[in-house]
Amino acid sequence: MTDTNNTTPKKEKVPRQPMPEQPAGERQKNFDEVPYGYTPETAMLEASRCIQCKKPRCVAGCPVGIDIPGFIKAIEVGDFPESIRILKDSNALPAVCGRVCPQEDQCEILCVLSVKQDPVAIGRLERFAADWEREHGEVKLPEVAPPTGKKVAVVGAGPAGLTVAGDLIVKGHEVTVFEALHKPGGVLVYGIPEFRLPNEIVEFEIKNLENLGVKVINNIVVGKTFTIPELMEEEGFDAVFLGVGAGLPMFMGIPGENLNGVYSANEYLTRSNLMGGYDFPRYDTPLKRGKKVAIIGGGNVAMDSARTAKRLGAESIVVYRRSKKEMPARIEEIHHAEEEGIDFHFLTAPVRILGNEDGAVIGMECLTMELGEPDDSGRRRPVPIKGSEYILDVDVVIVSVGTGSNPLLTKSTPGLELNKWDYIVADQKTGVTSIPGVYAGGDIVRGAATVILAMGDGRMASGAMHRYLMGEPEPADAPEES
C-alpha cells in the first residue's frame, strides 16, 4: 500500500466499529433510543483508528471547531474525563451533537481515512464521551468568573439560546432565559423524538446550566408577556439574545389541507414528544394515530414524523416529490426508517386530500413525477406526468414541507431589521442586529438549519455580547469601514 500522506498509519487496519442498535423489529414498537452507544472498549478501539493527522481536516468541517484529534486521543488512552473536557471547550451540548449532528457531511466526510476506508466514527465517539460523563456522575462544572453586574436576557431555550446562556454565565454575567413553552430545549424537546434524542439528556444539560446560575423562566412569550424594549428599559437587561428558532409551519395550499387528520409535522411531533401524546390517555393530549399515515416531505423532520407514526402502530408512507438521491434527510435516518419498514413513494406529489362528511381524512390524491432540468437549488425539478393520478387510502396526513419565520416576536419589535423572508438580519461575525444591545442567531437568522450551526451562532454572539457588555472593542480583524 502506498501512502501519499506523511502521517503513516502505524496501526493495522481496525474496521469502523458498528454501533449496537435496538433491532428494527423491536424498536418500531417503542420510543426507546435506537443506538445503544459504544462500550468503553469499543470506543477505545474506534478511537485507535484515528491517525492523529498533523493538520486535521475534520476540525475544519466542524462548525464549532472541536479539537477532534485531541478528544479522540484521550479516549484512545482511556482518559475519558479529559476527552469530555476537550469537547466542552468548544461544544456545550456534546451528548446532543453526538446524536443529531450530520457528521457524515461535516467532520467525517473530511477524515483522511475515508479515502481508503470508512472514516473515524467521530460522532459516536463524541456521544460516548458525553454519555460516560453523565452516567458516571462526574460532571465538572466550569469555573464562573466574578460577577460583572451585567444582566443578559436570552429569548428562546433552543440550542442557540442555551449556548449563549452557558457562555455568558461563565463570564460572570447574570443570565435569564425566557422560554415560551413549558419546557426548555426548543426543537430538541418538542421536535426531535425520544428514540433519537431522549428528553432526559436535554434536561440534564439544562440542569447543568441552572447549576451554574442560569435562570430559566418558562411560559414567557417575548413579544407578548414582555416586549424587547420592556426587557431592556424596565426589567434592566443590558443585552438581549434572540434565539427563537424558525417554527412557523408551512402548508402546501392544496384542497383538503384543513381536514381532521391533517397535521403539520410541528403539531404532530409536539403532541407526541413535548405533550406525551404517544402515551395518551395516560397523558392528556390526544393524537390521531391513524391506520395508514402519509408523510409529505423528505427531510429529517419527515423521517422523524414517519418513524413516530410507525411506532404509534400505523402503516407509514413517505411521499416525496423527487428521488431518494435528492432527499435532504441524514442518510442514517433514511436508513433507520427503511429498516423499520417505512414505505417510500418517491417522485410523488400530493394534489388534494379527500375527506368524509365528518371532515376526516379518507385519502390523498397523488401525481407521479419525473425529473426534469435542474432548478435554482441545483436539484432536478420534478415535473408531473399527465394522467398519473392515483389515490392513496390514508387516514392521517403529516405535512412536513418546511418552516418559516414566526412573526410573533419579530413583528412586535420596532426597529428590528428583517430580510425578505422575515428572518432577522444579524452580522455574520457578531450576531449584532439593527437594535443596539440585541443579538440573534440560530434558525431565526439562517432559516431552518442544524443544531450545531445554531450553537455556533450562539458561541459567536456570546463573544460579541461579552465585549459589548464590558465595553471592549471588537477585534480589528474585520475590514475597517469609514
Add this chain to the structure above:
Amino acid sequence: MFTIVKKMNLSHDVYWMDIDAPYIARKAQPGQFVILRTGRMGERIPLTIADSDREAGTISLVFQEVGKSTMLMGALKQGDNLDDVVGPLGLPSHIEKLGLVVIVGGGIGIAPVHPIARGFKEAGSKVISILGARSKDLLIMEDEMVKASTEVKVCTDDGSYGQQGFVTNVLEGLIEEGSPIDMVVAIGPVPMMAAVSKLTKPYGIKTMVSLNPIMVDGTGMCGACRVTVGGKIKFACVDGPDFDGHEVDFAELRLRQRMYLSEERDAIETLTYVSE
C-alpha cells in the same frame, strides 16, 4: 407557581377563578387569552382572560367543565396551583369609540365579551348587550354586564328568564327597530356566532366573532388552530382570535373542533378510573 387565589361557582358547571399571574395581569387586554396546564401530564388548554387586576397581579378565568382538563381544573381549590399559565396570547380586540355597539354573549361566551363591552363603554360608545342562556340558572355574570353596558337584554331558550328565544331573535328585533348599529361583537358557541354573522351580513353590519379552534402552543408554531377566513388560512392564536364573522368558514371550524371526540371520551374514562 400560579396560585388560585379565588374560586367561585357561577352556575352548575361554570367556575370563576382568580389566578396569581402578575406578568400576565400587567399586559392583559380584552380579547386575549392564556394557555394553561393543570399538571405535569396535562394538555395545554386555552381560556379567555375574563378580567385582570394589575395591582393585585391576578387574572380571572371563567370556564365550563366540558372534558377531562376542565374537570380537573374544576376540582382545584383556592390555594392550589396551576403548573403553567402563559400569556396574554392573541391580538387584543379592537376597541374604539363608536355610536352604538351591540355585544352578544351566549352561555359561557358572556365571560369573554365582558371586558370588551366594558372597553367600548369606557371608550364612550353606547353598548347594548344581549345575553343568552339555555335557562335562567345557566345565565352568568348578569350584574357585571349591567355595569359594563348601557343597556342589557336577556333571553333564555326555555323562557325561564328574560325574553324567550335566541340572541338572534333579540338582535333581529333591534335591527328591525332601526337602531343605528355600528358594530356587533358576538362570542359564544360556534352555531350562535354563525347565526349572528348570517343575520347581520345582509344589513352590512360589521360583526366580530372570537374563534375557539383546538390549540396546542398558542404561539403560531403548530398550526392546529388554523381557520379559514375570507378564503385564506389564518392561525387563530396569532392572527386572532377575533375575526370578521362575515368571512369565517364556520362549518369547517365546527368540524375541526370535533376532531378528537372519540379520544376525549377515552380521556374521560381514564379520569373516572384515576379518581376511584
